[in-house]
Amino acid sequence: MPGVRPASPDQTALLCALLERGLLIDSGVPGVYGRGADFEAVRESVAELVTRAVAPERPERMCFPPVMPRRHLETIDYLKSFPHLAASIFAFTGSEAQATEQHERASRHEDWSEFQGMTDLVLTPAACYPVYPAIAARGELPPGGVTVDAGGAYVFRREPSSDPARMQMFHQRELVRIGEPGVVEGWREEWRDRAVELLSALGLEVRFDVASDPFFGRSGRMLAVSQREQQLKFEVVTQIAGPEPTAVASFNYHQNHFAAAHRIELASGGEAHTACLGFGLERITIALLRTHGFDIDTWPAEVRERLSI
Amino acid sequence: MTKEIRRIITEYGRLSVDITALPVDADLYQAGMTSHASIDVMLALEDHFDVEFPDGMLTRSAFESITAIEAALLKLRAEAAVR
Structure with a gap:
C-alpha cells in the first residue's frame, strides 16, 4: 500500500477547515471525501460555466461512468507511463466455502485479496479516455474532425494525500478535440487564453505554465523532459496552499498517441491528432473558497452572479 | 557500434521508414x-551496452539521431574509464 503523501502545514490546516465547515465530509481515507451542499453548488456552477463557454463550438456531449474497459487502458500504454496511479477492479469469483472464508477474514479486517480476481474493468483515470475508442468505433472522422464535451466525470488517481487539492477521486471537466494536427493545436492555443480569462473572471489569480505529467520511474523522467521540450502540456496554476502553486486546468496535446492506439483516421486518410482540456472542478472550488471565504453567501456579487449561485 | 545502434533502433524505434536508408545524422x-x-530504445541501449544513462542525459536530443546516440554512449564509456 502506498504511503500517504505528506502535506504541508497550511494544506493540512485547509483540509481541517473544509471538514469543520462541512464543505467536505471525511471518509477516513485520505483523498476521498463527501461533498457538502455549498461545495457541490460551487462545483456544479463551475462545471456549468465551462458548458456555457464551449457551447458556441457546438460540441457533441458524451458522458461516461467512472469505470472503463480494462482493455482500453491496456491499449494506450497507461500502465507503462503511470503504473503508480492506476487502479483496477477485482471481484469475487469462488465457491460458497470461499465466500464464507472471505467474509470471516473481512469482518476481522484481515487480507481477503486471495478470493478476488481481476475483472474487465478499471477506474477511469482521465475523463477523456473513453472518448477516443468511442470516436474510433464510428470509422473515419467527419471533415473538420470532432469536438467533444466529455462532461464532468469522476476520475481516480491512486495518490493518497492530506492535501485537500490532491484527491484520489475527483471530477475532471473535460473537452476534447480530434482532427487534423494543425486544427487540434490551434484549438488548444485558443483555449489556453480562454481558460485563463474564465478563471480570472471568478477572481482567481491564475497564470499559465508549461508542465509535464508525473510519469513513473527513470523512463518517466525522460518522457517528462520530452513533454516539456515539445510544450505538449500547459497548465493554469493558482496558489491554494503549500509551497508550489496548484494546477487547476491542464491542456494536453497528445499528438497521435491516442489516435494511433485506437486507430482514429481523418476523412482524408491520414492519422488524426488529439488534444484535451481538463478543468479540475474540486481544485477550482477549493481555490474559490480559499480566495473568497468559506461562506459563499458573502462572496463578491459579480462572482456569485457569474456562477449563478 | 553504429551497426548495433541501428539494430536496436530497428527493433525498438518503431520508425515509419526503412532505417537502412537513413543517414546517421537523420532526425529519428x-x-x-x-x-x-x-x-524503449534507451532501455535497450542500456541493456546491450551495459551502461546507465544519468538523468542529465535523458533528454530528447540525446536520442535524436544515430550520431547523437553514439556520442552519448562514447561519453558514458569515457566517463566510466576515468573512474
Missing part, C-alpha cells in the same frame, strides 16, 4: 520515432 523523431518508442 522526424522518421516516426515517438517519445514512448525512444524510451
Whole structure:
C-alpha cells in the first residue's frame, strides 16, 4: 500500500477547515471525501460555466461512468507511463466455502485479496479516455474532425494525500478535440487564453505554465523532459496552499498517441491528432473558497452572479 | 557500434521508414520515432551496452539521431574509464 503523501502545514490546516465547515465530509481515507451542499453548488456552477463557454463550438456531449474497459487502458500504454496511479477492479469469483472464508477474514479486517480476481474493468483515470475508442468505433472522422464535451466525470488517481487539492477521486471537466494536427493545436492555443480569462473572471489569480505529467520511474523522467521540450502540456496554476502553486486546468496535446492506439483516421486518410482540456472542478472550488471565504453567501456579487449561485 | 545502434533502433524505434536508408545524422523523431518508442530504445541501449544513462542525459536530443546516440554512449564509456 502506498504511503500517504505528506502535506504541508497550511494544506493540512485547509483540509481541517473544509471538514469543520462541512464543505467536505471525511471518509477516513485520505483523498476521498463527501461533498457538502455549498461545495457541490460551487462545483456544479463551475462545471456549468465551462458548458456555457464551449457551447458556441457546438460540441457533441458524451458522458461516461467512472469505470472503463480494462482493455482500453491496456491499449494506450497507461500502465507503462503511470503504473503508480492506476487502479483496477477485482471481484469475487469462488465457491460458497470461499465466500464464507472471505467474509470471516473481512469482518476481522484481515487480507481477503486471495478470493478476488481481476475483472474487465478499471477506474477511469482521465475523463477523456473513453472518448477516443468511442470516436474510433464510428470509422473515419467527419471533415473538420470532432469536438467533444466529455462532461464532468469522476476520475481516480491512486495518490493518497492530506492535501485537500490532491484527491484520489475527483471530477475532471473535460473537452476534447480530434482532427487534423494543425486544427487540434490551434484549438488548444485558443483555449489556453480562454481558460485563463474564465478563471480570472471568478477572481482567481491564475497564470499559465508549461508542465509535464508525473510519469513513473527513470523512463518517466525522460518522457517528462520530452513533454516539456515539445510544450505538449500547459497548465493554469493558482496558489491554494503549500509551497508550489496548484494546477487547476491542464491542456494536453497528445499528438497521435491516442489516435494511433485506437486507430482514429481523418476523412482524408491520414492519422488524426488529439488534444484535451481538463478543468479540475474540486481544485477550482477549493481555490474559490480559499480566495473568497468559506461562506459563499458573502462572496463578491459579480462572482456569485457569474456562477449563478 | 553504429551497426548495433541501428539494430536496436530497428527493433525498438518503431520508425515509419526503412532505417537502412537513413543517414546517421537523420532526425529519428522526424522518421516516426515517438517519445514512448525512444524510451524503449534507451532501455535497450542500456541493456546491450551495459551502461546507465544519468538523468542529465535523458533528454530528447540525446536520442535524436544515430550520431547523437553514439556520442552519448562514447561519453558514458569515457566517463566510466576515468573512474
